[in-house]
Amino acid sequence: MTQSVMIAMSGGVDSSVAAVLLLEQGCRVVGATLKLFSNDDIGLDPSSRTCCSLSDVEDARSVAYRLNIDHFVFNFGDEFNRDVIARFAEAYLQGRTPNPCIDCNRFIKFDKLLERARLLGVDHIATGHYAQVARDENTGRWLLKKSADASKDQTYVLAALTQEQLSRTLFPLGGLTKGAVRAIAAERGLINAKKPDSQDICFVPDGDYAAFIENVLGYKSVPGNFTDSAGRVLGTHKGIIHYTIGQRRGLGLAADRPKYVIGKDLAANTVVVGDEEELYSPAMTVGDLNLIAVESIPAPMRATVKTRYSQKETPATLYPPENGRMTVVFDRPQRAVTSGQAAVFYDGDTVLGGGTIV
Amino acid sequence: MSKIVYADNAATTFLSKHALEAMMPFLTDQPGNASTVYAYGRAAKRAVEDARSKVAAAIGAKPEEVYFTSGGTESDNWAIKGVVELRKNKGKHIISTEIEHHAVQHTLQYLEKQGYEVTYLKVDQYGNISLDDLRAAIRPDTILITVMTANNEIGTILPIAEIGAIAQEKGILFHTDAVQAVGHIPVNVSEMNVDLLSLSGHKFKGPKGTGALYMKKGLRLPALLQGGGQERGVRSGTENVPGIVGLGAALEEATANLGESMKRLAAMREKLVKGLTAIPYTRLTGDPVHRLPGIASFVFECVEGESMVLLLDQNGICGSSGSACSSGSLDPSHVLMAIGLPHEIAHGSLRLSLNEDNTEEDIDYLLEKIPPVIERLRAMSPLWEDKMAGIAAAAAAK
Numbered sequence: 001m002t003q004s005v006m007i008a009m010s011g012g013v014d015s016s017v018a019a020v021l022l023l024e025q026g027c028r029v030v031g032a033t034l035k036l037f038s039n040d041d042i043g044l045d046p047s048s049r050t051c052c053s054l055s056d057v058e059d060a061r062s063v064a065y066r067l068n069i070d071h072f073v074f075n076f077g078d079e080f081n082r083d084v085i086a087r088f089a090e091a092y093l094q095g096r097t098p099n100p101c102i103d104c105n106r107f108i109k110f111d112k113l114l115e116r117a118r119l120l121g122v123d124h125i126a127t128g129h130y131a132q133v134a135r136d137e138n139t140g141r142w143l144l145k146k147s148a149d150a151s152k153d154q155t156y157v158l159a160a161l162t163q164e165q166l167s168r169t170l171f172p173l174g175g176l177t178k179g180a181v182r183a184i185a186a187e188r189g190l191i192n193a194k195k196p197d198s199q200d201i202c203f204v205p206d207g208d209y210a211a212f213i214e215n216v217l218g219y220k221s222v223p224g225n226f227t228d229s230a231g232r233v234l235g236t237h238k239g240i241i242h243y244t245i246g247q248r249r250g251l252g253l254a255a256d257r258p259k260y261v262i263g264k265d266l267a268a269n270t271v272v273v274g275d276e277e278e279l280y281s282p283a284m285t286v287g288d289l290n291l292i293a294v295e296s297i298p299a300p301m302r303a304t305v306k307t308r309y310s311q312k313e314t315p316a317t318l319y320p321p322e323n324g325r326m327t328v329v330f331d332r333p334q335r336a337v338t339s340g341q342a343a344v345f346y347d348g349d350t351v352l353g354g355g356t357i358v
Numbered sequence: 359m360s361k362i363v364y365a366d367n368a369a370t371t372f373l374s375k376h377a378l379e380a381m382m383p384f385l386t387d388q389p390g391n392a393s394t395v396y397a398y399g400r401a402a403k404r405a406v407e408d409a410r411s412k413v414a415a416a417i418g419a420k421p422e423e424v425y426f427t428s429g430g431t432e433s434d435n436w437a438i439k440g441v442v443e444l445r446k447n448k449g450k451h452i453i454s455t456e457i458e459h460h461a462v463q464h465t466l467q468y469l470e471k472q473g474y475e476v477t478y479l480k481v482d483q484y485g486n487i488s489l490d491d492l493r494a495a496i497r498p499d500t501i502l503i504t505v506m507t508a509n510n511e512i513g514t515i516l517p518i519a520e521i522g523a524i525a526q527e528k529g530i531l532f533h534t535d536a537v538q539a540v541g542h543i544p545v546n547v548s549e550m551n552v553d554l555l556s557l558s559g560h561k562f563k564g565p566k567g568t569g570a571l572y573m574k575k576g577l578r579l580p581a582l583l584q585g586g587g588q589e590r591g592v593r594s595g596t597e598n599v600p601g602i603v604g605l606g607a608a609l610e611e612a613t614a615n616l617g618e619s620m621k622r623l624a625a626m627r628e629k630l631v632k633g634l635t636a637i638p639y640t641r642l643t644g645d646p647v648h649r650l651p652g653i654a655s656f657v658f659e660c661v662e663g664e665s666m667v668l669l670l671d672q673n674g675i676c677g678s679s680g681s682a683c684s685s686g687s688l689d690p691s692h693v694l695m696a697i698g699l700p701h702e703i704a705h706g707s708l709r710l711s712l713n714e715d716n717t718e719e720d721i722d723y724l725l726e727k728i729p730p731v732i733e734r735l736r737a738m739s740p741l742w743e744d745k746m747a748g749i750a751a752a753a754a755a756k
Binding site: 072074075078115116119120121 | 664665668669672690701702705738
């Protein structure tokens, strides 16, 4: 039986090539583009390019028409507001540093989109992510594996996918390098020169999260004290959401050595700063766990761990979770382990699971 | 081919065969530009004027009060921006409602950015405005009142004649967007006391890209488009002869049996309303009595509109939810919010719009296919699960 697949299309090179590859494999392919917000709603010029502006939807549609596949536009604005933007703001207000792309994958792309696909009688969804899905024949579990192009690997933002979601997901680009994808795009005339390769957080294209939370969502920041770890007041901060762990720039503190944000005390509305050494943690607690390659971790387990998107993995020991929380002890203390970011555990190229740093 | 029931006639309609036949000569062997003097041109001009007379007759106007445009949006833009230009020395205040079509609403929002002031009259749960509110909103610098004849999403018919009488008494120009009304209910410009009225061809089985603006004799709005001076110098551009002919023929046909057709449609609509409001947690939107005969509009609690439309499509049913937007996707409707529905309920809206092409069998098909779709979507909905759990808990507590 022909496999039917709904591909999430942005109009960019990656998702366009992914659609082409699925067609060449003989799948029945339909395209879908998500409309998650309006630029005016997030305080942007309607003409500026973000992943969900009207012109991006048109770009995606025009690629779908060129490939002669059906194309749908789904409006998940309410869900995006609730499950991504509101959670993002809430995390910042709680002093954490969230990664909204992970929530978008988990709650929108691999949940709502899959639900729409199934309504339309389509069993699988595909995206242009650089990652691979495989089945472990021994355990029967669905596996998430790194991209063949290590430099593009996106498993870090996909580690919240459930077994059910993985069983219905295809990543056509997973076995290719970015170079190979570009070559296919060039060969098929699918290069969209206007399209930026990837973005920061789509709804905060200028990267100023604090300004977004204040201006667009209307939260008022309350200034407070910078203190050192002994509680001595060193200066005044602009409001807790303006700072993240490990930040050095923009603190405006006069000191003989560089000072870094090492913690936040929400109750006291203080931002704790310290020397670089104080940024290192020997261990972390991870909640919101999602295990992929294994069903459970009954005994301490060796793994490599990633605590930021742009960070190299580091060896660590995972301890059996208690009450949904896992202790992870690093072989060597890690710099700027930040509450709210994802932690992803690997066994070689295979994702064991992941969660959110508490 | 499997069965398709087209129930989205408020979005657009199939072209009438009668209109197509009338248009054919002008798409094939009658190429004339209506402004030229030779036989082809004269034939084209005659056809355009003939269509103008038909449109005029259909709305109780004089032919010279009818100006052809590219559709409802252009007519609305022209009427509103034209009055603003014409009355620029008199004032900067406009009165409208919260439930206008985007062609009016977005034009007004544009003018607000230019420094005009707009009062949007609130509507009640049925989409009606209060005439007292209207009277209270009128100011010495009010230059225009623009209120739609009938709403495109919920079908409510507004008290246009009464609004027109107030406007007349106060000496304020009155425009109505009658795009959903013309060809569907009796429309008579003098009985309605309107100065300006917009209509659109493809809503009554005419061709797309055609429309007209009625402009009361003695009123001369400045042109929206400058050029060769067609349409008495106020709407330049070579006449869309086949389109205009099609519009005239379609409107003549639609109004010929209006009374009978309204009765038949209203009966079909009522059957649909009765059948679908029998589904629990479902309500009719819009005025139950003063509504367009062909529009049945609903909200289903705990159902998500976009999924509903997709599933109905899978069942061969063309209907709509919310208002279609240019992305081909859906946004919560300002009309449903204006009648006081909470956001999450407004999301579960469905509009089925019938016209004379629909049959009793269509209604039976809709009544057979829609309830299971609602049931399926509710079975998937966490909101529904919560609602049912809440009800069960409340029952157990008693």
